[in-house]
Amino acid sequence: MAVRLTGRKSRPSPDAMTLAEHLGELRRRLVVALAAFVAAAALAAIFYDHMLSFLQHPYCRVNPGHCQFYVTQPLDPLSLRVKMAAFGGLILSSPVVLWEVWRFITPGLRPREKRYAVPFVIASVLLFVGGCATAYAVFPHALAFLQAAGGPSLREILNPNSYLTLILLMMVLFGLTFEFPVLLVALELARVVRPATLLHHWRWAVIVITVVAGVFTPSSDPFSMLALAVPLVVFYFLSILIGKLFGR
DSSP: OOOOOOSOOOOOOTTTOOHHHHHHHHHHHHHHHHHHHHHHHHHHHHTHHHHHHHHHHHHHHHSTTOOOOOOOSTTHHHHHHHHHHHHHHHHHHHHHHHHHHHHHHGGGSOHHHHTTHHHHHHHHHHHHHHHHHHHHHHHHHHHHHHHHHHOTTOOOOOOHHHHHHHHHHHHHHHHHHTTHHHHHHHHHHTTSSOHHHHHHTHHHHHHHHHHHHHHHOTTOOHHHHHHHHHHHHHHHHHHHHHHHHHTO
16 A cells, blocks of 8 residues: 655644643744744844833923933843833734734634634734833823822932833733733634623623723823723724624
């Protein structure tokens, strides 16, 4: 009996893979994602000065001509560079990381569900970047609110680590929160929730979104809370519409 050799080792189907093979696949995906993050973080470290100037701009908008940073500890400059590199690595490597996540998940999905892999990755990246951009845009208003809360007798001398911790935390939080519609649509396509159920409970959803925005906004200013809550409410209704369209 003739045996045909193709020279290409076929990957076993997900149903036939053992636990060890699943763990090996997970390890390969994690290695690729980690390598992408390290490379992106190294690139971000090279452009550290440009990133610092970009993130300092909201502070300079609130205090034109008086927006210098002051370090108070010898290790502050080093920790600042590491923090900037990590944030830049997170942003730049996110497409690769999300793709590896989907590549690990999709073998276990049905062919109809696999078609959504690329659109989901693209939507996740765009929404994360959009959330970061929204946080960056509203941050001057958050700074102005926080400065006004202290009264006119206070003069600020900002440590860059404290400042960047706040602005980066807001950007990451907004970016992750903007993934809400991707998660909601995925649950609808998986038949975990139904669009009709989400529409029926829209009032409770608006209340929960408003409370979450108020609790988790790092700056606690009303402008940032509104900038987070309004898009999430819009995303909620868009997710219902998308779930209805793709669920047919």
